[in-house]
Amino acid sequence: MNNERSNKQRLQSFLINVSAFAIVFFLLSVIVLELFNQSAYRETDLSLEQAVEDTRLIQAEISSFQTDSLTTPPDSTMPKIPGTNRFNTQLILWSADGEILNKQTLGGRFSQLTNLTLNTDNLESIQSFSIDDQSTDANEDKLLFRSITTEAPANNLGVSYIQVLANTNQIKNAMSNFQTILILSMIFFWILSIGISYLLTTISMRPILASWKKQQEFVENASHELRTPLTIIQNSLERLFTKPNHTIIDESESIAQALAETRRLTGLTADLLTIARSDSNQLTLVKEPVELAHFIAELVKPFKEIAELDNKRFIIENFAETTAVFDQKKVHQVLVILLDNALKYTNAGDKITLLSEISNKHWLIEVKNTGPSITDEEKARIFDRFYREDRSRSKETGGYGLGLAIAKQIIDEHKGQITVKDLQPKGVVFQIRLPREG
Incomplete structure (x- = not known):
């Protein structure tokens, strides 16, 4: 993946993340504000409904009006808010023609309600409205109210309607402050999400870039490995055309060389197909x-038999006297790879040991040999594709550096583990752990 394409993909992913965060924060703000708005007025509306249903409260206000009381009764449930001229709740007695009757009971509060008018269009329902505050010289904030109006009980005082008012300026101010804090918080966290989006984009792009790089290396290495046997086959066949009078026996060496490379090419193609299927999750296990x-x-x-012919000691420690669930052909392929490597990289007189035993819920397999040791650097890369710890010797033995990579993929597909470690005082141990129950 070139830099231009990589940067474009990174920018696209970054913008998607930032937009997603912005939408989430916006929706969250709207939902929180709406819920807060509903809950803020819920208690006020409930108190208004309870007030119009409280016949004692209404009768007390009517009685107060009847006796022409000049002050609010001592047991009034509507105290003034300390430090202001405003109030939270107040009862208004209306005449049929829209005149406030309990002006004396209201006292100084009446000056704040000079512009209040009677509205009988929506009786028994809670309404919101605002009026100018006439109690101050300067025209400050409007007075905000929620109210409910109902018909007055039968009386001979001319009281036709009862209106209960609840001042909501404090609620409005609280909501305004809350809204400001919420918006500033959302902006702050959205800015923070920009950094998080960049970090998430970088993290999410890493496996993509690593996979692309791995694919590029695979294609380059595969092309290189395929080129060699194809070149040998082509040269061998072209050599035959230069000597048309020769018999098969005369050119048997060239023919044998071409056939040998063809077999090697067939094996390499099969290995590449196995790896490709594993990468595309098409490697099925039976x-x-x-x-x-x-x-x-x-x-x-x-x-x-091969070990005996090469004067090598082959020891079998077969202690697993039970069954396990796995793909027999695939695990057979893994052990063939390990045993084949053990035979290739050991000399006459060396020892090869195959251990098979049950360890807890796992089937433990170890392939040991007393051949050359492997450095720590090579251990870290030995399961990489096309990696050969000794390239010259691998070519002589026909290896392409794919065997151990295939072995690891098969073991990983079985949810097992394959590791390599040193055998003391000299040698290598390949250890496999497979779950018994598959």
Whole structure:
């Protein structure tokens, strides 16, 4: 992936993340404000509804008006707010023609309600309105109210309607402050989300770039490995055309070389196909219960014969006398890779050991050999594709550096582990742990 395309993809991902955060914060703000708005007025509306249903309160106000009281009764449930001329709740007695009757009971508060008018269009329902505050010389904030109006009980005082007022300036101010704080908080966290989006974009792009780089390396390495046998085959065939009078026996060396490279090319193609299927999650496993002792005994027969011919000691420690669930062909392929490497990288007189035993809920397999040790740097890369710890010797033995990579993929597909460590005082141990139940 070139830099221009990578940067474009990174920018696109960044903008998507920032936009997603912005939408989430916006929706969250709207929902919080709406819920706060509803809850802020809920208690006020409830108190208004209770007030119009409280017949004692209404009768007390009417009685106060009847006796022409000049002050608010001592047991009034509507105290003034300390430090202001405003009030929270007040009862208004209206005549049929829209005149406030309890002016004396209201006292100084009446000056704030000079512009209040009677509205009988929406009786028994809570309404919101505002009026100018006439109690001060300067025209300050409007007085905000929520109110409910109902018909007055039967009386001979001319009281036709009862209106209960609740001042909501404090609620409005609180909501305004809350809204400002909420908006500033959302802006702050949205700005913070820009940095988080950049970080998330960088983190999310890492596996994509790593996968792209891995794919590029795979294609380059595969092309390189394919080029060599194809070149040898082409040269061998072209050589045959330069000598048309020669017999097959005369050119048997060129033909044999072409056939050998063809077989190597077939093996490489099969390995590449296995890796490609694993990368695309198309590597299917056919798991079934397998008798481990019999499986190991049959597996090692040809390798034991090869070891004897090469004057190498082959030891079998077959202790797993039970069954396990796995893909028999795939695990067979893994052990063939490990045993084949053990035979290739050991000399006459060296020892190769295959251990098979049950450890807790796992099937433990170890392939040990007393050949050359592997450095720590090589251990970290030995399961990489096309990696060869000894390239010259690998070419001689026909290796392409794909065997251990395929082995690791198969073991990973089985939810197992494969590791490599040193064998003291000299040698290498490849250890596999597979779950018994698959």
